[in-house]
Amino acid sequence: MLKTVHIEQEHMVAYVRTQLERLFPLPDMPDLTVLVRCMPVALKRLHRCINEVKLWAPDRFDVLHSTQYCIFLYYLANTIWKETGERSVCTLLFLLNKALNGIDLFYEIEMPEVFFIGHSVGIVLAKASYGNYLVLYQNSTVGKNHGVAPVLEDRVIMYPNTAIIGRSHVRSGSVIAQGVSVINTDTPGDCLVFSGSDGRILFKDVKRDFFRDFFN
Structure with missing residues (x-):
């Protein structure tokens, strides 16, 4: 089972939601409840990736580890895109990843499992x-x-x-x-x-x- 560090896994949706709302205080913020639906799949994909990387402790996702969080944000945006086709939340997650980690990794790109x-x-x-x-x-x-x-x-x-x-x-x-x-x-x-x-x-x-x- 994947253990999240610094925050309980059941609080992950609220954590991401807060980041999006603080960084992008839009008057017409899209419906973020899609995070609840897609979070388990995104964490499952991240778990597989973390456990294959020799430099990282298995079964542990540190939300303050910038690279792990970078990969997580991609998996979350890509999962939402594939499961719902919703673009607005995916775009916000893409921009959040760009702002936090300086990476240009669009949610429609098919990155590998590991x-x-x-x-x-x-x-x-x-x-x-x-x-x-x-x-x-x-x-x-x-x-x-x-x-x-x-x-x-x-x-x-x-x-x-x-x-x-x-x-x-x-x-x-x-x-x-x-x-x-x-x-x-x-x-x-x-x-x-x-x-x-x-x-x-x-x-x-x-x-x-x-x-x-x-x-x-």
């Missing part, structure tokens, strides 16, 4: 295809080019200040080194992606399993 965020500030994610066991660090960007979005298979790491743009197919086991941009380029998988001295993207075989650092 992913890890090192630091959320400056992360921008487009509507692309995301595989499981994704690792994201600050200022990483996934974006479209002329309307074409990339595909990220399972087990991809994006270290700080990286980008995956356009018609790129990033295959499983690709580790994007800090500061590297993959633009309209495929990766072979099980590789370290880095920039050569001439600025071209190069691939090296991975010598160890980076993903053991992050996931159980």
Whole structure:
């Protein structure tokens, strides 16, 4: 069973509601009772993610852990979107996540069941295809080019200040080194992606399993 830290789980709806009402004091605030309906599913999705991340204590959700709360707000907004199609509350949750954690992660995006965020500030994610066991660090960007979005298979790491743009197919086991941009380029998988001295993207075989650092 998932235990919430700093607040009882039955108070989670009131906690989120208060944040939304304080940050967005709209005279025509949308009906927030949808939070009650969708909260259990969102917490169940978060529980699965937390228990797969090696760096986090299993079965514990700390609402003051910014990364865990960032992922929770995404799951809550995405769950509401999928179960009700209601946009107003989802938009408020998206904006709350952006305000608190500096991340641009729209509620319609299908993120994987398990992913890890090192630091959320400056992360921008487009509507692309995301595989499981994704690792994201600050200022990483996934974006479209002329309307074409990339595909990220399972087990991809994006270290700080990286980008995956356009018609790129990033295959499983690709580790994007800090500061590297993959633009309209495929990766072979099980590789370290880095920039050569001439600025071209190069691939090296991975010598160890980076993903053991992050996931159980």
